[in-house]
Amino acid sequence: MRIAVTGVSGLIGQALWPVLSEKHEAWALGRRKPDCVPFNRWRTTDIIDPENTAEAVEKLNPDCLIHLAAVSNPDACEADPETGYRANSLGTRNLALACMKFDTELLYVSTDQVFDGKKRSPYTELDRPNPVNHYGLSKLWGEDFVRGLLRRHYVVRTALVFGPSRPTFVDRVARAVVSGEPVTAAADLVNSPTYSRDLARAISYLAESRLYGTYHIANEGSCDRYTLARFIADTAGQPGRSIRKGTKKSLKLPAARPSRTPLENFVWNLNGFPRLRPWREAVVEHLQQLPG
Numbered sequence: 688m689r690i691a692v693t694g695v696s697g698l699i700g701q702a703l704w705p706v707l708s709e710k711h712e713a714w715a716l717g718r719r720k721p722d723c724v725p726f727n728r729w730r731t732t733d734i735i736d737p738e739n740t741a742e743a744v745e746k747l748n749p750d751c752l753i754h755l756a757a758v759s760n761p762d763a764c765e766a767d768p769e770t771g772y773r774a775n776s777l778g779t780r781n782l783a784l785a786c787m788k789f790d791t792e793l794l795y796v797s798t799d800q801v802f803d804g805k806k807r808s809p810y811t812e813l814d815r816p817n818p819v820n821h822y823g824l825s826k827l828w829g830e831d832f833v834r835g836l837l838r839r840h841y842v843v844r845t846a847l848v849f850g851p852s853r854p855t856f857v858d859r860v861a862r863a864v865v866s867g868e869p870v871t872a873a874a875d876l877v878n879s880p881t882y883s884r885d886l887a888r889a890i891s892y893l894a895e896s897r898l899y900g901t902y903h904i905a906n907e908g909s910c911d912r913y914t915l916a917r918f919i920a921d922t923a924g925q926p927g928r929s930i931r932k933g934t935k936k937s938l939k940l941p942a943a944r945p946s947r948t949p950l951e952n953f954v955w956n957l958n959g960f961p962r963l964r965p966w967r968e969a970v971v972e973h974l975q976q977l978p979g
Contacts, residue, residue: 688712690894691747693734693782694755696721699796699845701852702887703753710891714747717756734778737785744785751792751894754782757826761800764822765942771825779829783836792839794894799846799878799905801827804945809879809909811953812844812901820942830901841893842901846950849973850883856912857919861974864920864929871933872916877947879905880915882969889955889963902954906966909949918967922974 688711694700695715704723707713715724716732732743734756744752757775758764764771779795786793800823801816818824833840849857857880863870881904889904910918916930935944956962 688750688895689714689748691716691730691744691749691752692755693717693732693753694757695724697755697757697759698848698850698852698855698883699886699890700755702850702883703755703890706887706891707753714749716743716747716752734781735773737781740778740781741785741788744782744789744791748789749791751794752782752786753794753796753890753894754779755796757796759798759822761820761822761942761944762940764825765820768821768825771821772828775822775825776828776832780832780836783832783840787836792841792894792899793833793837794841794843794890795829795833796890797826797830797842797844798823799844799948799950800945801830801844802945802948804947806947809949809951810903811951812903813953819945822942823945839899841899843890843893844901844903844950845881845886846878846905846948847880848883848886849880849970851973851976852883857915857970857973858977860916860919860930861923861977864916864923864925867929869929869931870916871931871938872912873935873938874911874913874932875934875946876944877909877911877949879907879909879948879950880966880970881905882966882973885963885969889960892960896958896960898958900954903950903952904955904963905950905952906963906969907952908965908967910966915970918970919974922971
């Protein structure tokens with residue numbers, strides 16, 4: 688397959704690129720060439736420009752386009768909603784229009800933050816979204832464009848991604864507990880930690896399946912941030928005295944956060960696809976690979 692990917696320089700993209708390039712003819716689309724991509728596998732593309740996007744897709748003519756590029760920081764989207772909507776919503780629309788014109792499949796990666804967090808059990812693909820911040824709403828609008836414009840599409844929702852390509856909550860806690868610095872983690876923020884390498888393998892598998900639709904893909908299980916931080920401290924063999932229990936309110940986050948958004952991989956498992964491992968196993972593997 689010829690597969691194009693936006694957002695290769697991001698957390699998921701850097702994990703996905705080696706998986707795809709090993710099996711497929713993979714191409715990166717973006718404003719700047721990521722370090723991991725050869726020059727002969729990169730095309731300059733500005734997804735905010737519909738004409739430029741259509742031209743790039745036409746010249747490449749991929750079988751599938753995996754769309755990862757996004758303004759993924761909820762606080763950044765809250766501070767500058769227009770930039771968030773332009774990138775996450777209209778940029779996705781431009782890609783969907785180009786894919787529609789050239790009969791290309793589109794796999795769009797969305798977020799657990801399309802939900803309001805009021806459900807007491809894990810969210811499935813059958814639950815109705817209701818975002819509480821601009822980031823979630825901009826990603827949901829992107830979902831709507833994909834579903835409305837394309838018959839052959841995948842929408843993938845995931846959550847709290849961590850991995851080796853850049854520091855995340857998991858890495859910040861790991862460094863802090865080793866140095867003895869205090870860490871405040873919210874006990875009222877619950878979701879499903881997801882390892883970028885596990886997610887990358889699942890996305891590649893899904894893109895080859897031709898079984899279109901909406902999927903939740905996250906490591907099995909869920910936890911609150913305080914429990915996650917304590918687990919990281921225990922795994923690192925460090926006393927958890929530096930882990931302080933906080934709340935969303937105490938963290939004074941600029942953007943509202945849904946309190947409980949654990950994801951159940953309901954459709955994924957219903958299809959009989961390979962189950963994702965529990966989040967604890969993935970966190971242990973990631974921590975073992977950290978330098979030092």
